[in-house]
Amino acid sequence: MKYRMEWTYQTKKKKQTVLSTEYLPIEDVITFADDFIQTGRVKNLEILSEDDVTWTLKEIKKLNEIVKDEPHEIYAYFDGGYHKATKLAGFGAVIYYTQSNKKYRIRVNASVDGITSNNEAEYAACLFLVNLFEEYGISKQSVTIKGDSQVVLNQLAGEWPCYEEEFTVWLDRIEATLKSCQLKPVYEHITRKENHEADKLATQALNGIEIKSKLLVSEELNENE
Incomplete structure (x- = not known):
């Protein structure tokens, strides 16, 4: 299963826009999400799987711990x-x-x-x-x-x-x-x-x-x- 991210990005001048990624492997989603959040300009980050289920970053990290030992x-x-x-x-x-x-x-x-x-x-x-x-x-x-x-x-x-x-x-x-x-x-x-x-x-x-x-x-x- 692959996942994509959607989030609201806010500039220093408080302008906002909605951004999204392509579908990515779960490990890449976690890496990018953590990096995006560290900028301090990300709001309402959501992760969507290919089967249209919505996840939080915390849920995705927990899922990754479960599936990493499975093919x-x-x-x-x-x-x-x-x-x-x-x-x-x-x-x-x-x-x-x-x-x-x-x-x-x-x-x-x-x-x-x-x-x-x-x-x-x-x-x-x-x-x-x-x-x-x-x-x-x-x-x-x-x-x-x-x-x-x-x-x-x-x-x-x-x-x-x-x-x-x-x-x-x-x-x-x-x-x-x-x-x-x-x-x-x-x-x-x-x-x-x-x-x-x-x-x-x-x-x-x-x-x-x-x-x-x-x-x-x-x-x-x-x-x-």
Whole structure:
């Protein structure tokens, strides 16, 4: 979950105006709010979360103490591939998150049968990623989901309709899992090059290479681990 601030700013000559910020991580909100208040020119500072709940700075600091040891600041990637000859689908998912003031990366892949096309593999890969949120206890916050399938992401965002019943089933399952975890998704279409981690994991799954890893992002990232 991210937060933005609104406050009344008063000049030395007592002129006032209302200012606001963009949505920020909770740690940044606390840092900026404390700094703003120290100027002595801030009145009626309010903090609003993405779900339109209003917080005081004291409440936000208390909340931060609670959530800092839980996964937050989530952004994740997915990709799906399909091998027509073997009729196998490969999924790749990468999740970045912050926990206890440290940043982590999870990489997981899998291969399954029963998928009939590369298009269906993309929907299934997105569900694979969303199921990982549930597995790793990621809930009650916003998550940014990135992929190179514009169709899947735009349909999930409600910007494009889905006319194929077999794909609607996947969309319904994705949305149901997100709702169950109380997650607010933000969908972002990226290029295949930008999605290289998830793409490589999906390809490795098709080649029988299974990967499931978690590490600190400050460590050297070795995609062959």
